[in-house]
Amino acid sequence: MLRTRVIPALLIDRGALVKTRNFAGKHYVGDPCNTLRIFNELEVDELVVLDISATPQKREPDWELMRDIASECFMPLAYGGGLRTFEQAQRVFGIGFEKVVLNSHAHDRPELLREIAEVYGSQAVVASIDVRRRRFGGEQVVSQSARRRHQIDPVAWARQVEAFGAGEILLTSVDREGTWTGFDLDLVRRVSDAVGIPVIAHGGAGGVHDIVAAVVQGHASSVALGSMVVFQKQGCGVLVNFPERRELETALAGTKATADA
Amino acid sequence: MTSPILIIDYGMGNIGSLRNMFKRVGAETEVASDAGSIARAGKLLLPGVGAFDAAMRRIGDLGLAPAICDRARAGVPTLGICLGMQLLLDGSEEGRLPGLGLIPGRARRFPPAAGLKVPHMGWNVVRQAQRSALTDWMRGEDETRFYFVHSYAVQTERPADAVLKCTYGIEFDAAIGRDNVYGAQFHPEKSHRFGMALLSAFAKLPC
Numbered sequence: 001m002l003r004t005r006v007i008p009a010l011l012i013d014r015g016a017l018v019k020t021r022n023f024a025g026k027h028y029v030g031d032p033c034n035t036l037r038i039f040n041e042l043e044v045d046e047l048v049v050l051d052i053s054a055t056p057q058k059r060e061p062d063w064e065l066m067r068d069i070a071s072e073c074f075m076p077l078a079y080g081g082g083l084r085t086f087e088q089a090q091r092v093f094g095i096g097f098e099k100v101v102l103n104s105h106a107h108d109r110p111e112l113l114r115e116i117a118e119v120y121g122s123q124a125v126v127a128s129i130d131v132r133r134r135r136f137g138g139e140q141v142v143s144q145s146a147r148r149r150h151q152i153d154p155v156a157w158a159r160q161v162e163a164f165g166a167g168e169i170l171l172t173s174v175d176r177e178g179t180w181t182g183f184d185l186d187l188v189r190r191v192s193d194a195v196g197i198p199v200i201a202h203g204g205a206g207g208v209h210d211i212v213a214a215v216v217q218g219h220a221s222s223v224a225l226g227s228m229v230v231f232q233k234q235g236c237g238v239l240v241n242f243p244e245r246r247e248l249e250t251a252l253a254g255t256k257a258t259a260d261a
Numbered sequence: 262m263t264s265p266i267l268i269i270d271y272g273m274g275n276i277g278s279l280r281n282m283f284k285r286v287g288a289e290t291e292v293a294s295d296a297g298s299i300a301r302a303g304k305l306l307l308p309g310v311g312a313f314d315a316a317m318r319r320i321g322d323l324g325l326a327p328a329i330c331d332r333a334r335a336g337v338p339t340l341g342i343c344l345g346m347q348l349l350l351d352g353s354e355e356g357r358l359p360g361l362g363l364i365p366g367r368a369r370r371f372p373p374a375a376g377l378k379v380p381h382m383g384w385n386v387v388r389q390a391q392r393s394a395l396t397d398w399m400r401g402e403d404e405t406r407f408y409f410v411h412s413y414a415v416q417t418e419r420p421a422d423a424v425l426k427c428t429y430g431i432e433f434d435a436a437i438g439r440d441n442v443y444g445a446q447f448h449p450e451k452s453h454r455f456g457m458a459l460l461s462a463f464a465k466l467p468c
Contacts, residue, residue, distance in 0.1 A: 002429055003384045003406070043453045045384055046408075071281045076408055076451045096277035098310075098410075098451065121311055123380055123410050167380075198378055221378065 004215055004252050005222035008039055008229045008242070009048040009170075009202055012081070015062060019230050020052070021178030023130075023146045029230045029238050033068050039229075042242045046076040048101065048170065048200075048224060050128075054082025055104050055144055061088065063095070070096030078126055080170075089116045093124070101170060103128035104143040106161065107150060114165035122167030122197075129157055131187060132174040139187070146174050154187060155194045162195045169199045170224065176204030178227050180234045183210055188218030200224050206234065208243050208251050215255045264303030264468060265289040269329070271319045274308025274345065275450070282450040286457055288464035296328035303468040305329065305337055309344030313368070313413075314356035316344055326361060333363050338466045339442045340395075346437065346444025347415060355413050363442045366417035366434075374430035380412040385447075387425040387435045394466055395443055396424060396436065398458045405455050407435065407447035415446060441466075 010032070011018050017035050018026040029035065032049075039047060049069060054061055061082050070077060079092050080101025089100045089112075106113055106127055117125045131154045132146060133139045141150040141157050150157070158169055171191050173184040183204045192199040198221030201214040205225045214220040232239035266283060270276055270292045283290045290306075291298070299305065307329065309316050320326050333339040341349045350360045353368035371379045384406045389399060399405050414433035417423050424443070425436035437444040443463070449456030 002381065005383050040453075070277060071284070074278075074282055074285070074451060074453050074457065076410075076448075093275060094277050096275065096281050098275055098278070098448075119311070123382060124310070196378070198382065222383070 003045065003249075004211075004255065005045045005200075006211060006243070006248060007046045007048055007200065007222060007224045008044055009050065009224040009226050010035070010230075011226070012049060012051045012062070012065070013053045015065060017230075018052075019178060019227055023174050023177060030240075032065060033072060035230070035240050036069050037072050038240045039242065040073045040075065044075060044242055046078070047073060048078045048080070050101065051079075051081025052145060061092070063091065066092070066095050066097065080126070080128055084112075086112065086115050089120070093120060099124050099126050099168070101126045101128045103130065104148070107143050107148075110160065110164045113161060117165035117167065122165050125166050126168045126170050127161035127166035128170040128172065129154055129161070129191070130172045130174055131184075142174060155190050158191045158195050162197050166197065168197055169195065170202055171199050173203035177202070179204055180206030180227060182206060183214045183218060185213055185218045188214055188220050192219035192221070198222060202226070208247055211243075211248070212251050212255065215252065265291045266304040266306050266464060267298060267302035268292045268306045268308065269299065269325065270294045271316070271323055271325060273311045273316050273319060274342075275310060276308060278450045279306065279308060279342075282457060282460055283464065286461040286464060288461070294323055294325075296324050299325060299328040299332055302332060302337060304463075304466070305332055305339040307339065307341040307345035307348060309342065309348060311344060312355060313344065313347060313353040313360075314358045316348055317356065317358040317360065320348070330361055330363060333442050336441050338463065338468050339363070340463050341444040342450075343411060343446060343448060346446055347413060349437075349442060349444050350415065350417075353413055364417060364422055364437055364439050364444065365419060366415055366422065366437070368413040368415045370413050371430060377430045380410055381414070381429040382410045383408070385409055385427050385429065387427045390423040390426045390434075391421060391438070393424040393436070393438045393443070395438065395459055395462045398462060402455075407449065407452040407455055409435075409447045411446060415444075
């Protein structure tokens with residue numbers, strides 16, 4: 001049976017590992033390499049590393065840090081942050097990451113998704129979609145750390161990135177991110193049901209029950225965790241951790257993604 | 262003495278992560294894309310990510326197919342990973358070009374099944390079909406899992422060539438092996454200690 005992938009999503013800001021809440025208030029977590037080494041020892045399914053200051057600072061990814069990460073982590077790795085060109089994606093793959101995550105620059109030039117997918121396969125291309133609820137109902141897609149708004153709704157944009165060649169969607173709720181209040185299940189389900197590619201639910205996980213809900217009610221293929229894996233519990237100090245494999249397996253047994261046996 | 266593992270770089274594989282993991286298990290690697298280096302190699306590793314025909318065309322353009330087959334038939338331990346494993350076969354439903362034909366069999370697209378997305382992407386559990394030098398370490402494990410990403414699944418012609426089996430809608434060969442030629446459908450270089458044990462076993466094969 002195929003395991004539901006449970007993926008730590010780690011945020012890098014100017015070389016440090018941080019955690020945000022609603023995309024703001026960067027809380028220092030620690031040294032990225034030390035933390036990633038712990039996740040490697042915990043044998044996590046996969047890792048997503050997002051450099052959240054690369055695009056705002058208009059700079060290149062931190063190549064040296066990525067090389068250090070790839071030489072320490074023996075699981076699937078995805079990188080996002082500041083990627084604008086095919087050549088940069090090529091460099092990410094050459095270092096030993098197997099997926100690139102595109103967000104802001106996919107809005108400017110969605111063809112980039114296809115250019116990368118044609119050479120490296122669509123499974124190597126993750127489109128990251130950040131969604132924020134509007135104050136008076138409805139929701140909108142945002143990018144550039146939620147500073148830029150787009151006049152397109154998440155479902156329509158998800159269908160477009162799929163058509164442009166993305167093989168996976170990292171769907172983040174800005175309103176839930178860092179809050180421990182559970183995923184935006186309604187959003188996750190609408191996007192998951194609208195596309196044929198896997199959707200990773202991100203933003204709001206506070207416990208194993210939220211992971212199960214994202215899969216059962218949200219129809220997500222996999223789940224990304226932030227605060228839950230870097231803090232002891234809500235409002236407490238840093239503790240790099242990961243749910244017990246057995247606990248996850250028991251909780252996820254019989255759900256859609258693991259139904260095949 | 263073991264000689265370095267020659268990783269064949271024909272432009273379609275994640276060489277970086279393979280080198281990282283071999284370095285971790287203390288095995289020496291070299292990367293080359295010419296027939297001469299293959300003809301001298303003590304061990305061959307054929308990686309691969311992407312489309313079947315694109316890969317066979319690049320191997321053909323570089324003139325590597327005869328060198329790989331000669332070396333493999335001369336008894337040099339050879340391991341194909343992911344698409345690299347499928348290239349060892351006669352062919353694939355994904356393309357029209359013939360494969361290297363070192364192990365009889367073909368790759369076929371996963372049949373559509375309710376609720377199962379293609380590609381088969383993620384961690385899956387395998388079970389042993391035959392004993393093999395690459396998987397002997399599994400006897401001490403309760404459960405062995407690997408990371409898979411593929412849309413086409415392999416079934417070897419002869420059951421005796423299947424080393425590991427896996428299920429995703431259908432049962433397919435997760436690893437194959439015949440004499441000194443081996444294939445892994447999953448990515449051992451991305452499969453934590455399980456992949457490390459398998460690549461380490463390959464590095465330790467006499468050559």
